[in-house]
Amino acid sequence: MRFASNLVFLSVMSLAVCACGGRPVGVMEPLGSSVEGTSKVHLIAATTRAPADDKAILFSGERGSGLMADAITVSIPPDANRKIGEVQWPKKLPPDPQKEFATLSVKTMTSEADAKAWYRQNSTDTRRVLVFVHGFNNRYEDAVYRFAQIIHDSRFDAAPVLFTWPSRASIFDYNYDKESTNYSRDALEDLLRQIVEDKSVSDVTVMAHSMGTWLAVEALRQMAIRDGSLSRKLSNVILAAPDLDVDVFGQQYAAMAAAKYVPHFTLFVSRDDRALTLSRRISGNIDRLGQIDPSQEPYRSQLENAGITVLDLTKLKSGDRLNHGKFAESPEVVRLIGDRLIAGQTVTDSQVGLGDAIGAVTIGAASTVGQAASTVISTPIIIFDPTTRRNYGRQWERLGDSTAGTIGSVGDGLSATAQK
Numbered sequence: 522m523r524f525a526s527n528l529v530f531l532s533v534m535s536l537a538v539c540a541c542g543g544r545p546v547g548v549m550e551p552l553g554s555s556v557e558g559t560s561k562v563h564l565i566a567a568t569t570r571a572p573a574d575d576k577a578i579l580f581s582g583e584r585g586s587g588l589m590a591d592a593i594t595v596s597i598p599p600d601a602n603r604k605i606g607e608v609q610w611p612k613k614l615p616p617d618p619q620k621e622f623a624t625l626s627v628k629t630m631t632s633e634a635d636a637k638a639w640y641r642q643n644s645t646d647t648r649r650v651l652v653f654v655h656g657f658n659n660r661y662e663d664a665v666y667r668f669a670q671i672i673h674d675s676r677f678d679a680a681p682v683l684f685t686w687p688s689r690a691s692i693f694d695y696n697y698d699k700e701s702t703n704y705s706r707d708a709l710e711d712l713l714r715q716i717v718e719d720k721s722v723s724d725v726t727v728m729a730h731s732m733g734t735w736l737a738v739e740a741l742r743q744m745a746i747r748d749g750s751l752s753r754k755l756s757n758v759i760l761a762a763p764d765l766d767v768d769v770f771g772q773q774y775a776a777m778a779a780a781k782y783v784p785h786f787t788l789f790v791s792r793d794d795r796a797l798t799l800s801r802r803i804s805g806n807i808d809r810l811g812q813i814d815p816s817q818e819p820y821r822s823q824l825e826n827a828g829i830t831v832l833d834l835t836k837l838k839s840g841d842r843l844n845h846g847k848f849a850e851s852p853e854v855v856r857l858i859g860d861r862l863i864a865g866q867t868v869t870d871s872q873v874g875l876g877d878a879i880g881a882v883t884i885g886a887a888s889t890v891g892q893a894a895s896t897v898i899s900t901p902i903i904i905f906d907p908t909t910r911r912n913y914g915r916q917w918e919r920l921g922d923s924t925a926g927t928i929g930s931v932g933d934g935l936s937a938t939a940q941k
Contacts, residue, residue, distance in 0.1 A: 545614050547577030548662050551626050552596070556618040560597040561625065562669040563643050564681040565590055565636065567712055569705040570661060571687070579627065580661040582689035584701060588708045592639050594625040595669035605852035607840070608670045622666050633715065640680055640721065648723035649679035650716055654709065656731025656845075657698050657764065657796075660690040667849060675855040679726065682716070684709050686736060695803070702736040709740040710747075717752040726757040727784075728858070731796070731845065734763035734810070742773045745780035753782060759858065761789040761848035763810040764800050767820075770810050774827065786829040789848045790815065793835055796845040815905045824905065831905040832857075838901075853902065 555561060567590040570580035579591070596618045603609050609621045616623040630636055640650075653671070655664040664685040672681045686705035688698045716725055729737035741758065745751045763770070777783045790811050797809040813820045815831040824831060832854070839850040848854050 544610050545612070547575065547614055548611055548616065548622075549579045549624050549627060549665070550577035550614070551624050552615060552618070553625065555596055555625055558599045559618050560599075560673055562595045562597060562672045562681070564593055564595070564665075564668060564672065564683055565630070565639060566593050566661075566665055566683045566685060567708075568661070568685045569687055569701075569708045570685060573661075578661070580685070582660065582687055582691075582694075584687045584704055588712065590630040590636060592626075592628040592630060592635075593665060595666065596623040596625050597669065597673045598622070605674050606670075606850040606855060608666050610666070622669065624665075636715075637719065637721075640719070644680050644721065645678045647678050648721060650682060650722055650725045651677060651679040652682045652684060652713065652716065652725065652727050654684045654686070654727070654729035654733035654737045655688075656729075656733045656762070657688065657695065658690055658692060659685070659688045661685055663690065671849050671855055671858070674852065675858045677858065679724075682712075684712060686733070695800075698732060699735075702732060702739075706736055706740045706743060709736060710743050713740060713744065713755070717754040722754060725752075725755050726759065727755065728759040728761065729763075730761045730848070731811075732764045734760040734765050735769070738765065738770065738773045741784070742776045745777045745782075748780075750780045750782050751777060751784065755784045757787065758784045759787045759789070760810070762791065762794055762797065762845050763788065764797060765810040766804065767808045767810050767813065771823075783827075786827070788815075788829060788831045789834055789854070790831060791834040791837070791844055791847055793844045795843045825907050828907050830907070833903040833905065834901075836901050836903075 567588055568580055569585050569588060571583040571585040572589070573579055573581045598609055598618065598620050602620050611621045611623070630639070653668045655667065664683060668681065668683045687701040713725070713727070716722055727737050727741070737758070738760070741751060741755070774783065788810065790813055792812055792814060794812055797812045801807065801809050801812065815821060815824055815833060834847045834854070837847055837851055839847045841847060841850055
C-alpha cells in the first residue's frame with residue numbers, strides 16, 4: 522500500500538511539474554499598445570503577495586504586508602487563432618499578441634477612490650461584480666492570465682476582480698500555500714466588504730478554485746459571524762474542484778446558515794481529479810469536497826437539503842492531465858458560468874434546454890413538459906439541481922414509468938443536490 526501511495530504521489534507530481542515548465546519569466550511587462558483583431562480584458566488584481574524586485578514579474582510568492590491592487594489589461598488573441606478554454610502562453614518575449622496572451626497595461630491603485638473610478642469605467646448595466654480566488658501552485662501571472670481567459674471565454678456580464686494570495690507555485694510547498702490562505706482571509710473579507718458596501722454594486726458572485734475555495738468560504742464565514750449576517754448582494758458562490766475537507770465545509774456552511782443568510786452555492790466536482798486524490802492522501806484520507814459523488818449518501822440528502830447545485834464533470838474530457846481545471850478549460854462550462862451562474866439563474870429550467878447546449882440532464886427542454894421528447898439526457902456533464910427536481914419531480918416520475926432504467930438512473934442523479 523505504501524508503495525502504491527508513493528507511486529500516486531510521484532505520478533501526480535511529475536504531471537504538475539510538466540504542466541507549467543518552459544514558460545518565459547516576465548510576462549507582466551506591459552506592451553503598451555494593442556494589436557488589431559485582438560480582444561482586451563480589463564480586471565482588478567488585488568493581492569496579499571509581496572512585491573517583486575523585477576517589475577516584469579510584479580509580485581512574488583512571498584507574503585506581503587497588506588492588500589495591494591492593480592488595474593490590468595490583458596490582450597487575448599483572435600478566436601480564430603486559439604482554442605476556447607486555453608491560455609496561450611508566450612513562447613518568448615515580447616509575446617505575439619496575434620497568437621499569445623499579452624499584458625497591455627498595469628496601473629497601481631493607491632486608494633479606494635481609484636478602485637471606484639475603475640469600477641465606474643468598467644461596470645456593466647447589471648452592476649454585477651465577479652470576484653475570483655485562484656488555487657494552489659499559482660504564480661501571480663498564472664492567476665491573472667487564467668482569470669482573463671475565463672472572463673473572455675465566458676463572456677460574462679460583470680466587472681472582474683481577482684484576489685491572488687501568496688503561492689510559491691511549487692508542488693513541494695503545499696503547506697506554505699495552505700497557510701498563506703489563512704494569512705489572506707482577513708484581506709479577502711475586507712475586499713468583499715468594500716465591494717458590497719459600494720452602493721453602485723448590485724450583485725456579487727464569488728468564484729474560487731482548488732485551495733482557494735477554503736479561503737473564499739472561510740472569508741464568507743468570518744463575515745457572517747462578524748456582521749451577524751452576510752450581505753444579500755453576495756448572491757452566488759461557485760466552488761470549482763474545491764480542495765476542501767467535507768467536514769470543515771459542513772461547519773463553515775452551518776456558521777453561515779446560523780447567521781440567517783447563505784448565498785446560493787454551486788459546486789463543480791470530478792471524481793477523477795488527480796490533484797484532489799493527492800490532497801486527500803496528505804490530509805488524513807478525508808473526502809475532498811471536489812471529489813464527492815453527489816448521487817450517493819450521505820452527500821445526496823445533505824446537498825439537496827441545503828439547496829446546493831452540483832455539476833459532476835467526471836465524464837467530461839479536457840486537456841488538463843490532472844483533471845483539476847475542467848471548469849476553466851471546457852468551452853461548455855465557461856459559457857455556462859457566464860450565461861447563467863453569474864446571473865444567478867438555475868442551470869436547468871423550463872426555459873433553457875442545456876441538453877442541447879452542453880450535454881447535461883435537462884427537464885422541460887421542449888415545449889411540452891412531461892413528454893419523453895422534452896427530456897434531454899446525455900452523459901458528459903450531469904447536473905444535480907434541487908430547484909429543477911422540485912419543479913419537475915412529478916413529470917420526471919411519470920417519464921420514469923414509461924422509459925424504464927435510462928430515466929430512472931438519471932432521475933436518481935437529479936434528486937441529489939446541494940451541500941453539507
